[in-house]
Amino acid sequence: MDKKTKECVKLLRELVSDVQGAPYPGDEIRSELYSIWYEHAQRAAVNCFEFLDENFPKEQLELDKTIDKLFK
Secondary structure (H helix, E strand, O other): OOHHHHHHHHHHHHHHHHHHOOOOOOOOOOHHHHHHHHHHHHHHHHHHHHHHHHHOHHHHHHHHHHHHHHOO
16 A cells, blocks of 8 residues: 555545444533534545645646536
């Protein structure tokens, strides 16, 4: 596995871990707990997107074209 792929896998694992740790929305959840979780999940998602955009631009262009086709 090359360096970019290893870094991508690491970032995706962090994102999945944060999403899996999401507090269950219910009466017992406090807004502070949710805010903390949300900040972690958002940070992990942004890190993943930035890494993918910087290191896999060709794939991003292909995805953009596919999305554009959906809206035509």
